[in-house]
């Protein structure tokens with residue numbers, strides 16, 4: 001076993017050993033078929049943003065996805081209709097109530113959020129239904145792409161819930177009576193039952209959560225399942241509403257977007273870090289897996305995964321602030337050395353986002369004798385620039401120029417380039433020496 005495989009698998013195994021003996025909670029029995037689950041089953045899986053898979057215990061035991069389907073069908077609705085349209089029908093407020101509560105907005109009857117049954121039934125009803133692409137087919141395709149493999153339906157669990165699902169039917173009729181159900185309540189609930197009966201494993205759940213954490217691209221298959229903004233929207237609603245009436249406490253203590261289901265599945269996503277899926281059918285009073293909750297809570301605590309910890313505080317963005325005469329490539333001749341003294345050099349490294357771009361611009365403002373003179377920005381060791389950072393750097397450079405400072409950029413990979421620029425962005429050069437030379441020449445000329 002390699003080092004990484006060992007370290008991560010060991011962490012999962014330790015969690016498994018720590019909590020496998022906990023037998024608090026009950027297996028759900030209001031859907032009779034779910035009562036047949038093995039109360040001892042316990043599986044843990046984690047998938048990284050590179051698609052590395054780690055698991056232990058019953059991570060490949062199939063069970064039905066139940067409410068863990070809700071964020072993914074919400075993602076599908078958001079992809080097809082957009083946030084504004086979906087929000088006309090389903091709100092995004094934590095209800096503070098149980099998953100099957102009548103949590104409808106006073107006055108409009110709009111369900112509080114897409115993570116409780118009322119909101120999930122409406123969300124399912126929003127998925128377009130056409131002869132060429134029937135509603136459930138679209139949902140199954142979407143769940144399968146999130147999992148990275150073809151999923152199927154557990155017909156026995158479906159039949160069992162269809163037989164006993166009167167509370168959900170009652171919810172659907174109630175919603176229609178107050179306005180916001182765009183389709184026949186019976187059809188909506190039948191599709192919702194089928195979606196809840198899709199068969200998955202803890203490893204599938206980890207892949208599904210990892211796809212949301214990875215900005216909507218499945219890290220196993222490379223498939224873009226939903227647009228990046230949709231993945232962020234879904235994670236936001238999972239963070240505030242995914243654990244029903246314990247969502248606030250979960251965000252406080254565990255600090256990760258999550259979603260539970262009554263068959264014992266639980267997902268948690270560390271944005272840009274990992275997706276986790278757990279399976280253990282013993283449920284707490286709120287209908288969430290007891291061992292899953294304990295395991296993800298402990299992992300978050302041990303590995304410092306709480307979102308609000310701000311793990312992304314970048315190390316050094318700006319690696320060098322100097323003047324060109326101090327560079328190894330500076331010419332020896334006294335006359336040129338003096339000219340090079342007038343050229344400040346700021347070098348950046350890594351992936352540049354808003355925070356990093358602010359640091360770079362601040363360093364450029366400050367560089368040079370009392371923040372004057374020419375300044376060269378060296379992007380040789382920059383690995384990526386997002387659109388926000390690119391726009392900030394371009395306008396920052398323009399502002400420096402407007403303030404009378406000569407600027408040039410060493411940008412061999414064209415990272416500052418935008419479509420209107422042609423071959424190169426203005427005043428960008430292949431090497432630092434060329435950028436410095438241009439500033440020196442400008443001073444001479």
Ligand code: GLN
Nearest residue numbers: 066067099196261262287
């Ligand atoms: N199918 C289940 C129901 O509607 C899903 C509930 C859940 O997993 N919390 O009752």
